Amino acid sequence: MKSFKKISLALILAALMVFVAACGGGTTTNKKDGTSNKENKTAELSGSLSVSGSSAMQPLVAAAAEEFMAKNPKVDIQVNAGGSGTGLSQVAEGSVQIGNSDVFAEEKEGIPADQLVDHKVAVVGMTAAVNPKVGIKDIKKADLIKVFTGKITNWKELGGADQKIVLVNRPDSSGTRAIFNKFALDGATPAEGITEDSSNTVKKIINETEGAVGYLAFSYFTDETVTPLAIDGVEPTAENVQSGKFPVWAYQHSYTKGEATDLAKVFLDYLMSDDIQNTLLKEQGYLPVTKMKVERDAKGNQKDL
Amino acid sequence: MHQCIYPIMTYFRGVWCIMEKLVPAKDRLLKSNKNWLDGELRGKILVILCAVIMISATISITIFLGTKGLQSFIKNGVSLIEFITSTQWNPTNQAKPEYGALPFIFGSFAVTFLAAIVAAPLGIGGAIFMTEIAPSWGKKILQPVIELLVGIPSVVYGFIGLTVLVPFIREQVGGLGFSLLSGTIVLSIMILPTVTTIATDAMSSLSKNLREGSYALGATRWQTIRKVLIPAALPTLLTAIVLGMARAFGEALAVQMVIGNVRDIPTSILDASATLTTIITLNMGHTTYGSVENNTLWSMGLILLIMSFAFILLIRYLSSRRKM
Numbered sequence: 001m002k003s004f005k006k007i008s009l010a011l012i013l014a015a016l017m018v019f020v021a022a023c024g025g026g027t028t029t030n031k032k033d034g035t036s037n038k039e040n041k042t043a044e045l046s047g048s049l050s051v052s053g054s055s056a057m058q059p060l061v062a063a064a065a066e067e068f069m070a071k072n073p074k075v076d077i078q079v080n081a082g083g084s085g086t087g088l089s090q091v092a093e094g095s096v097q098i099g100n101s102d103v104f105a106e107e108k109e110g111i112p113a114d115q116l117v118d119h120k121v122a123v124v125g126m127t128a129a130v131n132p133k134v135g136i137k138d139i140k141k142a143d144l145i146k147v148f149t150g151k152i153t154n155w156k157e158l159g160g161a162d163q164k165i166v167l168v169n170r171p172d173s174s175g176t177r178a179i180f181n182k183f184a185l186d187g188a189t190p191a192e193g194i195t196e197d198s199s200n201t202v203k204k205i206i207n208e209t210e211g212a213v214g215y216l217a218f219s220y221f222t223d224e225t226v227t228p229l230a231i232d233g234v235e236p237t238a239e240n241v242q243s244g245k246f247p248v249w250a251y252q253h254s255y256t257k258g259e260a261t262d263l264a265k266v267f268l269d270y271l272m273s274d275d276i277q278n279t280l281l282k283e284q285g286y287l288p289v290t291k292m293k294v295e296r297d298a299k300g301n302q303k304d305l
Numbered sequence: 306m307h308q309c310i311y312p313i314m315t316y317f318r319g320v321w322c323i324m325e326k327l328v329p330a331k332d333r334l335l336k337s338n339k340n341w342l343d344g345e346l347r348g349k350i351l352v353i354l355c356a357v358i359m360i361s362a363t364i365s366i367t368i369f370l371g372t373k374g375l376q377s378f379i380k381n382g383v384s385l386i387e388f389i390t391s392t393q394w395n396p397t398n399q400a401k402p403e404y405g406a407l408p409f410i411f412g413s414f415a416v417t418f419l420a421a422i423v424a425a426p427l428g429i430g431g432a433i434f435m436t437e438i439a440p441s442w443g444k445k446i447l448q449p450v451i452e453l454l455v456g457i458p459s460v461v462y463g464f465i466g467l468t469v470l471v472p473f474i475r476e477q478v479g480g481l482g483f484s485l486l487s488g489t490i491v492l493s494i495m496i497l498p499t500v501t502t503i504a505t506d507a508m509s510s511l512s513k514n515l516r517e518g519s520y521a522l523g524a525t526r527w528q529t530i531r532k533v534l535i536p537a538a539l540p541t542l543l544t545a546i547v548l549g550m551a552r553a554f555g556e557a558l559a560v561q562m563v564i565g566n567v568r569d570i571p572t573s574i575l576d577a578s579a580t581l582t583t584i585i586t587l588n589m590g591h592t593t594y595g596s597v598e599n600n601t602l603w604s605m606g607l608i609l610l611i612m613s614f615a616f617i618l619l620i621r622y623l624s625s626r627r628k629m
Contacts, residue, residue, distance in 0.1 A: 055590065083590020085599070093594075109596035166481060171566075171584075172397045173591035173598055189398060194483050194577055195566035197587050201467075208472060209481060 053087015219285020
């Protein structure tokens with residue numbers, strides 16, 4: 001028994017040593033690769049890149065990073081989600097190379113926006129979504145504002161079912177909420193309601209709760225569990241967003257501190273390539289930024305391209 | 306052979322000792338004394354180091370949270386009175402931001418006290434069952450069950466609450482389902498193990514004389530439990546409840562999933578509400594470091610820390626009463 005214990009202890013120690021050695025080795029080679037990368041760009045890419053920020057963008061960037069790493073096996077890209085605020089803060093202080101955000105850096109307080117360089121990698125459209133039993137598919141913007149500010153409290157006032165309106169909001173600081181308030185509610189402050197952060201939870205609540213209304217990105221309208229609303233008769237489709245007819249959309253930004261260099265630049269170029277813009281983006285429910293016929297600045301002014 | 310330095314060792318390992326040199330008694334004693342000191346000193350340094358790390362971690366977290374939490378009042382000019390008394394929370398309103406955290410403070414307290422009210426009788430009842438009614442088989446069943454409850458991660462509690470409890474309350478009781486009631490139920494199950502474990506310790510540590518004396522006076526088992534044992538264990542039972550409340554106060558994830566996170570003060574137990582912790586977890590990722598919004602979240606963290614100090618002081622006070 002005693003000898004068995006001794007052997008197992010020795011085995012555990014050995015395993016630990018191998019683990020530590022492997023980990024230690026990994027980091028040192030990475031660092032070396034990072035420096036040699038600068039000298040020789042045309043050769044095989046290597047090094048590591050850390051990306052953090054918007055949780056809405058995380059799946060997209062992570063999927064792109066995976067494909068990128070498959071093509072460049074010596075590259076290691078870490079994509080973390082932590083929220084747009086975290087991404088912007090971390091890229092501004094230099095702890096990550098790329099910070100993702102679903103709002104303009106100018107809109108966030110305490111971020112030195114002039115030091116950051118914006119790379120708009122995708123566009124996401126969003127619209128109000130209701131429980132299918134509400135029986136409404138189209139809403140006037142003025143009515144939408146009344147619904148969200150609590151001036152209309154029953155769907156029958158808008159020709160729907162006799163159901164009390166239940167609002168499903170996002171947290172105050174959420175980028176999705178900021179965009180919806182700005183472009184769908186014309187800046188009105190929504191009334192109090194259930195507040196959830198994750199789009200999947202919001203969708204679940206809208207689906208389960210009678211009379212519920214919230215807002216979701218187009219990519220979540222994959223089934224019949226919630227009904228997306230057309231606003232002022234304009235259907236929430238990719239074409240309408242691209243032509244500028246549908247107002248509620250936002251850029252997905254990747255920020256770098258100063259101009260992107262080395263690996264970060266190559267990766268951002270890869271995100272903008274047709275490869276990603278025309279296939280992966282669509283799969284993930286985003287709209288390619290390259291196909292937009294309108295553009296918008298940080299203040300929300302829209303102009304044709 | 307008998308000139309060996311360690312006479313006792315000769316007895317066991319005779320052959321070895323022939324090799325040893327003769328060492329004068331003085332050196333021998335000094336050397337062994339030094340060795341003894343070495344081991345002693347090393348052990349002492351080791352445990353002191355552990356203690357220092359723990360203490361410095363606590364102190365540095367307190368200092369960090371203190372400076373961060375006070376920044377919104379000092380640097381951003383948010384009024385402390387507004388922060389703890391106003392019910393209007395609107396930090397993103399550019400024209401007129403409002404920073405009233407009272408609904409969250411109220412929500413935290415409400416959900417904590419309600420959870421304690423549910424968990425205390427259950428936990429203490431379970432403890433009495435384990436120690437007084439069925440000390441043998443009751444303990445064998447209930448103990449592992451309680452330990453199992455501790456092991457379930459809080460996100461799982463939240464997820465079960467969201468998928469089972471919320472629709473159940475919506476259909477059977479009314480309201481949206483996202484409510485103080487859902488939060489209370491989830492939290493009370495989460496703090497049940499804490500309350501039960503400490504209450505069991507309290508009951509089983511009571512002197513046997515108390516029980517025997519009570520029975521000798523002709524009291525029944527229930528009379529003994531109610532009139533003798535519970536009053537005798539009361540300070541520790543209260544400690545158990547307060548410790549449970551401290552855990553409930555700090556719980557974020559599970560509560561966030563079922564409470565609805567509405568920024569109004571709830572008027573009924575079926576209203577959705579929000580707590581300090583849920584507002585922090587909902588907003589922390591979206592805010593940028595150093596902004597007013599971020600700083601007010603730190604202030605809420607500071608309130609949580611102050612409350613946990615208050616809970617500890619209360620526990621200290623209760624246990625000092627027990628000693629007397």
